[in-house]
Amino acid sequence: MNSTPATGTAEPVTYRHSGLVCADHTLDVPLDHADPYGPTLSLFAREVTAAGREHENLPRLLWLQGGPGGRAERPNAAGAWLRRALQDHRVVLMDQRGTGRSTPADRRTLAAFPDAAARAAYLKHFRADSLVRDAELLRAHLAGAGPQGAPPWTVLGQSFGGFCALTYLSLAPEGLDKVLITGGLPTLTGHADDVYRAAYARTLAHNERYFARYPADQQLADAVAAHLETHDVRMPSGERLSVRRFQTLGITFGTSARFDSLHYLLETAFVRGPAGPELSDAFLRGADAVLSFAERPLYALLHEPIYAQGGRPTAWSAHRIREEFPAFDAEGIAQGQAGPVRFTGEMIYPWQFEEDPALVPLRETADLLAHHTDWPPLYDLDRLAANEVPVTAAVYHDDMFVDREQALETASLVRGLRPWITNAYAHDGVRADPAVLDRLLAMTRGTV
Template sequence: MSTPAPVAVHRHGGMVCADHVLDVPLDHARPGGPALSLFAREVTAAGREHEELPRLLWLQGGPGGRAERPNAAGAWLRRALRDYRVVLMDQRGTGRSAPADRRTLAGFADAHAMADHLAHFRADSIVRDAELLRAHLGGVREADRPWSVLGQSFGGFCALTYLSLAPEGLERALITGGLPTLTGHADDVYRAAYARALAHNERYFARYPGDQELADAVAAHLESEDVRMPTGERLSVRRFQTLGITFGTAAKFDALHYLLETAFTEGPRGPELSDAFLRGADALLSFAERPLYAVLHEPIYAQGGAPTDWSAQRVREEFPAFDASGSSAEGGGPVRFTGEMIYPWQFEEDPALVPLREAAHLLAQRTDWPRLYDLDRLASNEVPVTAAVYHDDMFVDRDQALTTAAQVRGLRPWVTNAYAHDGVRADPAVLDRLLAMSAGEL
């Protein structure tokens, strides 16, 4: 390992931010092997930077999403800074932590080498990175001092892996919208996810009933015309359908409506899809900023045994409502939008994913994934755990979450229908309640 880089400090918006960089092993089973650069930003409320505050590690959603930046962070951060030094760690492969994308991965000899590399970017590696970071930030005197974690969505998955692999590193775990199935196959996850996506379609079209005709018209136009995105590729109907991912959060639930408002403009040959619509669709559909989300979205559920084998694609056949082979304008059913699903054809249609296609196929067929959760250790857990379970969460199944809650000793769930999947970002009251529950005040 190399010597950690000097700490860079800057101040803005009532916060003091200290940037840390250290090397971590690509494969933690081979500490002397290849290394990755890990980046983390420690944030403290201005005026409290010299106080002995406990640390809270933010584990963001994803996979493949970088940590929030303080100038755009959600409601939870300001609340957390009242009690903690907050650590914003870019999970490996994201942000400034050895980003993995079509450019940085281009140097691998072949798809097999790329897939073997990317197999080390799941929750187990992220947790072991966090443990090295905890020791690094604590220094000699406090290297063994545990910290708290706040896991949002996939970050909650990581928190359960943390409780399985290194519970001694945790003082408490706070989880929002992120209790995964501990034993289910990806098929179980997506079978439940499609049903929830249909329910969210109904909510959306109940709010915007006029959008059904407009969505069907867009689909019919895409079927009959060669419509090109700003990046040059053709926009397919099935890719248009993936805009339903916006239904899962309060912040973006209405995004599709305002995008459809701009859909058509009058061209020399009649109605055309507008540049504003195509640019807006590209911003929502492209994986250029988070390719690992697509590559690892199914492998995060794999724990040996059967491969994921493009689960979302296979399970989709059980839900004919999503068949958009013909829009209602041409005798088919009304367009229904999918949610948090990844398909093999996206690695053919999205320019950011095309170079990763073969590696993604290899990962989908992999069967030697290590287990992410230790059921015995979770059953005897002694770390205080509180979790917000969003009753109508489109991304994480309520029933699977509550089954998991019952398998973790001492885990206290709070089930609420007051928030969508992004509740902790929308309202500091979510973190307030989890902290009060963890302290035994509720």
């Protein structure tokens, strides 16, 4: 991969807390890595070391979080993986471009562009290929050397971070010592339609698991949907809660940490008002906290483009493919013409850009991205087939977000990749239990 210049903007700010030593780094990186002397973005990363080991020559581990559009974890709320990783590594938490303390991309900052076409052109540089090239410049920056002189590092990719790790193996394997992937082996050649067709089936299965655990919630969920259909219900933010938006609360089914959260939200749903049952402020506030994209607009804008390669647009894939799954239809539930309610999962719909204030100004931009055809490839199949970097991957058997069969097909296409298939964890297994990272590291050493 051709190197491009990066400029550190200041000396790192270092501080201590909770047994950790943190050093905050900021550097400028090209917006378009093919135009290294064009416009730049600010990239933020936090390097974390266990207290007492900050002066040791420990190898670095880069954490690539899920998303797209999610900032790196903050050390004061770290998942189980971080404390385990710090036993052997300096851990680098990079805020991917557009998120956290890196140059943000949201309705306010994107309003500076003259039109939707300019915004879409800008956001085309926010996919995995750009993130990998950012990471390579960060690797060199932290080492105080050029990319050729910086030691390779370990990458731990969770969910979308695993997608990025495979792009890393395709574009710059020389920067990698080993790769660990958790719940993040995407299809390398499939279209977004293939992804969402499989995702809807898995999401229905998770609905069945949920209602088997909480059978009384079916009547309650149906009642909430019927109430929303016949009333103009506003969340504390002032925006309307529609039936279809209520259904997207099923995204919580995908992780062990949040699987039960809908149950505890629904149990607060109704209070008795002057004219009869009303949805409570506690319920509406809780729903808004899950449903709003104010903190992660890039997730909505780029969720389908992360699967786009070649000349075929995604064209609102999740919206189109949903028509193949009438079990999710809830329109008319108040009149007994639909139901029972089934919740959707990790899907983005065009109507969300009409209902969520954080997304409304970006509706035309999202549509341009959905219909864009000139996407560059994200994966080099030949290079992956000749891979020499040790790669281990946790494949969660019942993962709601990443299809098991697609993941195993991808594993077979990467030379030397060792998959660990387990039904002991949900999508967030690496955050829930340090044993997940422990096992992947042991697999790279050949002791498991």
